[in-house]
Amino acid sequence: MTSKRDKKTGLRGRAATVGLDKAQIVNAAIEQIDQRGxxxxxxxxxxxxxxxxxxxxxxxxxxxQEDLFAEVSAVITAALADEFEPEQSWQERLRSVFRRYRHLVHQHPKVAPLLGAQMKSNGVANLVWVETVLAALAEAGFAGESLRDAFNVLIGGLSGFVTMELAPPPADDSSGWQQTFAERVESIDAESFPHTHAVLPLISNRIFVLRWQNGADVSYDSSFELLLDIIIDGLTLRAQQQGVSRR
Known part of the structure; x- marks a missing residue:
C-alpha cells in the first residue's frame, strides 16, 4: 500500500485508495452511536x-469532534422537508416537520441527546432544519422578535420532548436498576403522596419522571401530539391576536 499523497484528493494511504468521503464517515459515526451510545x-x-x-x-x-457531531445532526434533519405538499398551510407544514423529526430520531434513538441537549451539534450544517421552520413561521406573519421567540418555542418544546422521551438509561444495568426503580415506584406511600398514588396504574413507567424505560420501549405518541397541538394552536392564536396571520 502506498503512503504517497493522492494528487486529486489530498489524502494519504488507504483513504486515497478506497475513496473515503464525508458521507461514509458520518454514516459510520451514526452506526457507532447506534450500537454503543x-x-x-x-x-x-x-x-x-x-x-x-x-x-x-x-x-x-x-x-x-464537534464538527463531526454537527454533520451527524445534519444527516438526521436533512430529510425533514421531503414530504411537504405545496398546498399545506404553515400549521400543517410545522406538524409534518416535527412528526417527521420525531420519526427520524426514533430510527436512531441514541443520537437524541446530541440533537436536543448538546450545543456541540449546533452549526450551519443544520440550516435545512432552521430554514424550514423559519419559512413556515414567516408565512404565518411572525417577524422580528416574535419570529425568534416562536422559533425557540417550537424547537425547545418539540425537539426537547423527543430528547427527554429518548433519554438513555444507565449504560450498565448489571445492578438491576430497572427492577429496583420499578419497585420504588410501586411502593410510593399513599398518605404522603395521595394524588400520585391514586394514578400510579396510569403513570407508572409512562411519565418522564417515574419511569425505567424510555420512548424506544414505551409509547409517548399521545403526549407528543398533545404538545404539538398546544404549541401550534397557541402560535396560531398569537398570530391572530397580533394581526399578523396570513392564513
Whole structure:
C-alpha cells in the first residue's frame, strides 16, 4: 500500500485508495452511536473501523469532534422537508416537520441527546432544519422578535420532548436498576403522596419522571401530539391576536 499523497484528493494511504468521503464517515459515526451510545463514542474507534487515522476523519469533517457531531445532526434533519405538499398551510407544514423529526430520531434513538441537549451539534450544517421552520413561521406573519421567540418555542418544546422521551438509561444495568426503580415506584406511600398514588396504574413507567424505560420501549405518541397541538394552536392564536396571520 502506498503512503504517497493522492494528487486529486489530498489524502494519504488507504483513504486515497478506497475513496473515503464525508458521507461514509458520518454514516459510520451514526452506526457507532447506534450500537454503543453517544457517551461511548470514540473518534479513535471510528478511525479504526474505517481503516484510517483520526487525522483523515478530521480532514473530511473539520478539525474537531464537534464538527463531526454537527454533520451527524445534519444527516438526521436533512430529510425533514421531503414530504411537504405545496398546498399545506404553515400549521400543517410545522406538524409534518416535527412528526417527521420525531420519526427520524426514533430510527436512531441514541443520537437524541446530541440533537436536543448538546450545543456541540449546533452549526450551519443544520440550516435545512432552521430554514424550514423559519419559512413556515414567516408565512404565518411572525417577524422580528416574535419570529425568534416562536422559533425557540417550537424547537425547545418539540425537539426537547423527543430528547427527554429518548433519554438513555444507565449504560450498565448489571445492578438491576430497572427492577429496583420499578419497585420504588410501586411502593410510593399513599398518605404522603395521595394524588400520585391514586394514578400510579396510569403513570407508572409512562411519565418522564417515574419511569425505567424510555420512548424506544414505551409509547409517548399521545403526549407528543398533545404538545404539538398546544404549541401550534397557541402560535396560531398569537398570530391572530397580533394581526399578523396570513392564513
Amino acid at each position: 453517544l457517551a461511548a463514542f470514540s473518534m479513535r474507534e471510528l478511525a479504526r473501523t474505517l481503516g484510517v487515522s483520526p487525522a483523515v476523519i478530521y480532514w473530511h469533517v473539520g478539525g474537531r
